[in-house]
Amino acid sequence: MDAPRAAGAGPEARERIVTAAVALLAYGGRAALTTRAVAAGAAVAGHDFMSYLRRSDCNLDPPRLEQQDSTPGRTTSLRHASIATVTPGCAIAVMGKVPRAGRSKTRLGAIIGAHAAAALSGAFLRDTTDNVALAAREAPILGYVAYAPAGEEQELRSYMAPGTELLLADGAGPMPDGVDGFGRSLFGAVRDLLAAGHDSACVLNSDGPTLPTAFLVRTAALLAEPGDRAVLGPAEDGGYYVLGLKRPHACLFRDIAWSTAGVADATRARAACLGLDLVELPPWYDVDDVASLGRLSAALADPVHPGFASPATRACLDRLGLAATLPRPPAACS
Structure with a gap:
C-alpha cells in the first residue's frame, strides 16, 4: 500500500493498513514490504512505528522476516504467501487437521472405535468447508482450513471443499504474553488472515457439520458493518463454534482454559474488559460424544x-x- 492511497483512506482503513503491514513484517513470508515502507505507512496513518509495535494490545516483538519455503513440491500456505494474492472480505478459517485414528475425535473413538471416529472427523471437515463455500455464494467470504502440522497439506486437501485455501496455524513464532495452548493457533490464524489483507477474520470449528449456513452469512454481514466488533457463536457445551474479529485482539485469547465449559464466558469477559462490542449468534451444538x-x-x-x-x-x-x-x-x- 503506497503512501498516497493510505493517506486517502478513512481512519478505520488506515488502521487496518498499519495492522496488516506490521503483522506481515513480524510474521510474514514473501510479502514485498520493508521496514522503511511500513514506517512510512505508519507515519501517514498518524502512528509512530516502534510504539505501535509495542502497543499493549498487540504485544509484538520487533519484526522478524521468515525465509521463503522453496521445498520442491510442497504446497505453499498463506503464511508464506504474498499479500497481493489475497482478496479483501471476510476470511473464515476452519480449524482442521488430517484425520488420524487415535488422534481425531478421541472421546467418540473410545466408544465407536478410533478408525470410525477418524472417518467422521474427515467427513465433518469436508461438510464444514462445503458449508463455508455455500455461504460464500451469499456474502464476500473466503474459505480456509487453518491446519497443523506443516507437511500434511496434500493429504489435507482431500478433505476440503474445492476452492478452499490453506493457512498454517501451528502456533509457532512470537505470541503475545498469556496466549498459550490452542489459543496460539486461534490467535495466529486471525492475526495472519488480517495481516494478509482481509477485512475480517473468523475461526470456525468443524465439530458441528449441520451448522446453519445463515449463521456464517450473518457473521460476515455483522463484521462488514462500520466500527470494531467481535462476533461470537456460542456452543451449547460452553465453548464457541465461531469467533470473528476485525482487529487482532490478543486479549480475547489470553489466559483461556481451552476445551472447558468456561471458554465462551471467558471470551465475553475479555471483550467487556476491552470495551469491545460483542455480537452473539444463536447457539449450536458440537458433536463430540x-x-x-x-x-x-x-x-x-x-x-x-x-x-x-x-x-x-x-x-x-x-x-x-x-x-x-x-x-x-x-x-x-x-
Missing part, C-alpha cells in the same frame, strides 16, 4: 431439519452403519 452424535444422526434423518445438509457426514454414518445403534434424542413436548 455419543449423545451428540445420536442427535446429529436424528437431524440428518429429518428432511426438514434446519441445518446444513452435511452429505459427507450422512454418507459416512451410512457407511459405518452407526445410525441404528445411536441413542435418539428425546421427543419434543407438543
Whole structure:
C-alpha cells in the first residue's frame, strides 16, 4: 500500500493498513514490504512505528522476516504467501487437521472405535468447508482450513471443499504474553488472515457439520458493518463454534482454559474488559460424544431439519452403519 492511497483512506482503513503491514513484517513470508515502507505507512496513518509495535494490545516483538519455503513440491500456505494474492472480505478459517485414528475425535473413538471416529472427523471437515463455500455464494467470504502440522497439506486437501485455501496455524513464532495452548493457533490464524489483507477474520470449528449456513452469512454481514466488533457463536457445551474479529485482539485469547465449559464466558469477559462490542449468534451444538452424535444422526434423518445438509457426514454414518445403534434424542413436548 503506497503512501498516497493510505493517506486517502478513512481512519478505520488506515488502521487496518498499519495492522496488516506490521503483522506481515513480524510474521510474514514473501510479502514485498520493508521496514522503511511500513514506517512510512505508519507515519501517514498518524502512528509512530516502534510504539505501535509495542502497543499493549498487540504485544509484538520487533519484526522478524521468515525465509521463503522453496521445498520442491510442497504446497505453499498463506503464511508464506504474498499479500497481493489475497482478496479483501471476510476470511473464515476452519480449524482442521488430517484425520488420524487415535488422534481425531478421541472421546467418540473410545466408544465407536478410533478408525470410525477418524472417518467422521474427515467427513465433518469436508461438510464444514462445503458449508463455508455455500455461504460464500451469499456474502464476500473466503474459505480456509487453518491446519497443523506443516507437511500434511496434500493429504489435507482431500478433505476440503474445492476452492478452499490453506493457512498454517501451528502456533509457532512470537505470541503475545498469556496466549498459550490452542489459543496460539486461534490467535495466529486471525492475526495472519488480517495481516494478509482481509477485512475480517473468523475461526470456525468443524465439530458441528449441520451448522446453519445463515449463521456464517450473518457473521460476515455483522463484521462488514462500520466500527470494531467481535462476533461470537456460542456452543451449547460452553465453548464457541465461531469467533470473528476485525482487529487482532490478543486479549480475547489470553489466559483461556481451552476445551472447558468456561471458554465462551471467558471470551465475553475479555471483550467487556476491552470495551469491545460483542455480537452473539444463536447457539449450536458440537458433536463430540455419543449423545451428540445420536442427535446429529436424528437431524440428518429429518428432511426438514434446519441445518446444513452435511452429505459427507450422512454418507459416512451410512457407511459405518452407526445410525441404528445411536441413542435418539428425546421427543419434543407438543
